[in-house]
Amino acid sequence: MFSIAKLSFKETLYKRIFLIALLMTIAFLIFFGVANHYASKELEEQLSFLGGDIGQLLMEKSMFATQILSIGLFFANFITILLTTLSTVGSVSGEIESHQIDTILARPIKRRDLILGKFIGLGSLLVLYSLFIFGGVILMNKLFGGALTITLSFEQFVKAGSLFLTLPLITAALGLWLSTRLTTINGGIIMIVLFGISFIGGFMEQFGALMKNVALQNIGILSSLVYPIDALLRRMTVMLFDVADSPLSFAAKGLFGTVAMPSNAMLIYSFLYGALLLFLAVRKFSKRDV
Amino acid sequence: MSDLVIQTWNLTKQYDGRAGCKNITLEVPRGVVFGFIGPNGAGKSTFVRTMLGLIHPTSGRAEMMGRPIGDIDTKRKIGYLPELFRYQDWLTGRQLLETHAELAGVPRHLRKKRVDDLIERVGMAGRADGKIRKFSKGMQQRIGLACALISDPDLIFLDEPTSALDPIGRREVRDLMSELKREGKTVFLNSHLLSEVETICDHVAIIHKSELVVQGEWRKLTEAQTRVQIRAAGLTKGILNSLDGLIRAWEPVDSSAEDNTQRFLLQLSGDDQIPELVNLFSQRGVMLYELVPIQPHLEDVFLHWVNRKEQEHVLNRQTVI
Numbered sequence: 001m002f003s004i005a006k007l008s009f010k011e012t013l014y015k016r017i018f019l020i021a022l023l024m025t026i027a028f029l030i031f032f033g034v035a036n037h038y039a040s041k042e043l044e045e046q047l048s049f050l051g052g053d054i055g056q057l058l059m060e061k062s063m064f065a066t067q068i069l070s071i072g073l074f075f076a077n078f079i080t081i082l083l084t085t086l087s088t089v090g091s092v093s094g095e096i097e098s099h100q101i102d103t104i105l106a107r108p109i110k111r112r113d114l115i116l117g118k119f120i121g122l123g124s125l126l127v128l129y130s131l132f133i134f135g136g137v138i139l140m141n142k143l144f145g146g147a148l149t150i151t152l153s154f155e156q157f158v159k160a161g162s163l164f165l166t167l168p169l170i171t172a173a174l175g176l177w178l179s180t181r182l183t184t185i186n187g188g189i190i191m192i193v194l195f196g197i198s199f200i201g202g203f204m205e206q207f208g209a210l211m212k213n214v215a216l217q218n219i220g221i222l223s224s225l226v227y228p229i230d231a232l233l234r235r236m237t238v239m240l241f242d243v244a245d246s247p248l249s250f251a252a253k254g255l256f257g258t259v260a261m262p263s264n265a266m267l268i269y270s271f272l273y274g275a276l277l278l279f280l281a282v283r284k285f286s287k288r289d290v
Numbered sequence: 291m292s293d294l295v296i297q298t299w300n301l302t303k304q305y306d307g308r309a310g311c312k313n314i315t316l317e318v319p320r321g322v323v324f325g326f327i328g329p330n331g332a333g334k335s336t337f338v339r340t341m342l343g344l345i346h347p348t349s350g351r352a353e354m355m356g357r358p359i360g361d362i363d364t365k366r367k368i369g370y371l372p373e374l375f376r377y378q379d380w381l382t383g384r385q386l387l388e389t390h391a392e393l394a395g396v397p398r399h400l401r402k403k404r405v406d407d408l409i410e411r412v413g414m415a416g417r418a419d420g421k422i423r424k425f426s427k428g429m430q431q432r433i434g435l436a437c438a439l440i441s442d443p444d445l446i447f448l449d450e451p452t453s454a455l456d457p458i459g460r461r462e463v464r465d466l467m468s469e470l471k472r473e474g475k476t477v478f479l480n481s482h483l484l485s486e487v488e489t490i491c492d493h494v495a496i497i498h499k500s501e502l503v504v505q506g507e508w509r510k511l512t513e514a515q516t517r518v519q520i521r522a523a524g525l526t527k528g529i530l531n532s533l534d535g536l537i538r539a540w541e542p543v544d545s546s547a548e549d550n551t552q553r554f555l556l557q558l559s560g561d562d563q564i565p566e567l568v569n570l571f572s573q574r575g576v577m578l579y580e581l582v583p584i585q586p587h588l589e590d591v592f593l594h595w596v597n598r599k600e601q602e603h604v605l606n607r608q609t610v611i
Binding site: 003004006007011014015098099100102103104105106107108109110287289290 | 339342343344345346362363365366368370372374376377378380381389390392393394395434437
């Protein structure tokens with residue numbers, strides 16, 4: 001299993017997928033830092049002028065701060081999920097299509113170990129990448145956020161970060177499952193569409209909560225059941241922005257805010273969802289011809 | 291330990307009820323180069339892929355080295371060069387061998403030497419550190435061959451191993467197979483190149499339209515059609531027809547006006563009938579100048595059995611109608 005994990009890890013590195021992703025991520029982080037800098041500069045000028053209502057300005061500051069960081073994390077998640085999709089959806093089907101898998105399976109390796117090895121290999125790399133981009137976004141906000149800097153406790157950072165790191169793992173399980181059943185192109189289309197459904201469903205759920213519209217909320221819940229990525233991301237933002245000693249929850253504001261917080265049951269469901277997909281991937285691959 | 295490394299009982303793999311291989315009952319002795327021959331699309335690769343556990347049989351069963359197919363421990367003793375040799379082309383040749391050594395469970399302390407030796411053995415010395423994607427097809431096939439041998443296997447499946455090689459490369463691979471045989475290993479050679487199989491194989495199995503036609507030592511399979519070429523004087527059509535219990539078929543080849551002799555090609559039931567034939571010719575006053583047994587070629591054997599199978603199919607169809 002660990003030989004396969006090592007091979008998958010090496011493949012992603014050797015093919016320079018991660019090098020390109022890392023370079024583009026650095027470019028994104030620089031861009032995000034510059035945006036933070038100019039946004040905070042403007043706000044600081046307004047605060048120093050004290051021309052307006054100071055209370056209103058402080059409220060606006062809080063909202064802008066959470067929104068800017070949320071946008072950064074939303075995009076970080078987008079890149080991570082996309083990278084996970086690209087690296088997992090063809091990891092089995094692509095090798096079957098090219099017959100690269102033939103000589104591997106002729107070795108004394110259980111098919112179960114091949115899938116689990118790929119999950120471990122790709123998953124560990126994706127977790128490292130997620131940690132890099134999550135930490136990078138927070139760091140940019142710290143370094144260049146100025147007045148828009150979000151103050152986080154270490155505990156908040158660890159809790160939210162841990163949840164952020166599970167997102168690519170759940171997606172990798174989905175990618176591997178699809179990869180054992182479908183061609184690379186079909187699996188890729190399904191994953192991208194599911195990703196879209198998850199986020200649109202998430203927005204619908206938040207609008208539904210604001211408008212007290214049950215139908216919209218149910219659409220959101222349904223989309224989370226199909227692919228719980230958006231629910232996990234929103235839960236992560238709640239963990240990140242909810243300050244214990246503040247009577248206000250900054251996480252509930254704006255387009256990327258979370259009015260209807262995903263429950264603990266949804267958290268458990270998401271983990272079971274990932275585990276089940278991994279189990280189904282192993283089962284399907286054990287039975288299929290290559 | 292059994293003398294058979296491969297044994298199958300009605301092994302069948304069908305795709306939607308068609309093609310693949312059907313009811314293959316095969317026995318491969320230990321320590322031979324076994325030729326598995328048949329036209330393109332006959333089901334040769336399907337059989338090999340089933341044996342290796344890449345595809346699951348529809349019915350029947352099979353054993354390799356006394357264990358059911360798919361057995362993990364057995365796979366440690368097996369090497370495989372696929373027909374469609376595609377490897378992780380982002381690796382170098384050496385890295386590929388190191389990876390497969392690890393996957394095959396070769397002890398760490400043996401790996402480097404094993405890799406170096408095999409690179410040398412397949413003629414890739416000095417070229418194995420390049421990326422596989424930059425290798426020519428012939429180089430890829432050579433490194434694939436090294437990959438098949440990395441675990442020092444007892445049984446090696448080679449599926450069309452010389453398809454991308456030039457004549458020198460083909461010769462080298464044939465020599466390598468002979469060496470493996472001398473080392474006591476069994477080579478299962480899957481090929482449609484009959485001349486190649488004829489040179490190095492003693493045992494063959496012929497597969498045609500998914501079904502096994504015949505198996506055994508191929509030179510013995512020619513007994514059914516021992517052929518001799520004779521040059522004789524005084525041999526008439528009447529004499530030849532009178533010996534129809536002995537001569538299964540005959541045809542004139544040419545005649546010489548100078549010494550009044552004529553050449554014929556005769557087909558007998560077996561080699562043991564040659565002395566009797568000479569005796570009968572003598573009794574009938576035929577002057578026999580020359581008798582040359584025609585060395586059989588695998589191609590003749592192959593065509594004989596395939597045609598026979600075809601005729602059986604035609605007869606079966608007629609019976610059904």
